[in-house]
Amino acid sequence: MAKPHSRQSLILATHENFEQLEHILTSLSAADRKREFPFKGRDRNVRDVLVQVAAWQKMYLDWSTANLAGEAKRFMPKPYTWQTSGKLSQRIWQQNQSHHLCRGPQSARESA
Structure with a gap:
């Protein structure tokens, strides 16, 4: 997605990025959620x-x-x-x- 250049596109990008983050977090196993970064x-x-x-x-x-x-x-x-x-x-x-x-x-x- 291109960089947002309006209030509306910024709000849309925020919602899309939050959904992506939520998807990543819910797809992690319990062990991966607790794992230390290297x-x-x-x-x-x-x-x-x-x-x-x-x-x-x-x-x-x-x-x-x-x-x-x-x-x-x-x-x-x-x-x-x-x-x-x-x-x-x-x-x-x-x-x-x-x-x-x-x-x-x-x-x-x-x-x-």
Whole structure:
């Protein structure tokens, strides 16, 4: 798909990409969803990546909702800035290490 150049095409692309992501995630086996990636770094598995996506999405939605309502709001919580966004991502990672992925259709079938 070409890069979106309008609001409508951006919304359509967002929905299509979300459906693709959902398909990929539901097609993974339970073992693959828990498997560590073969590289060193902060986000070492599917859960870590999804937690980062969800946290940054929530920050964006909170920021845009507030600003559209006329309330000036920072994008990132204090004391973080774009220069320290890596530290914010590290904090998000640390706070979510005890979370587990929800069971999708594939894992529900595997445990039956």
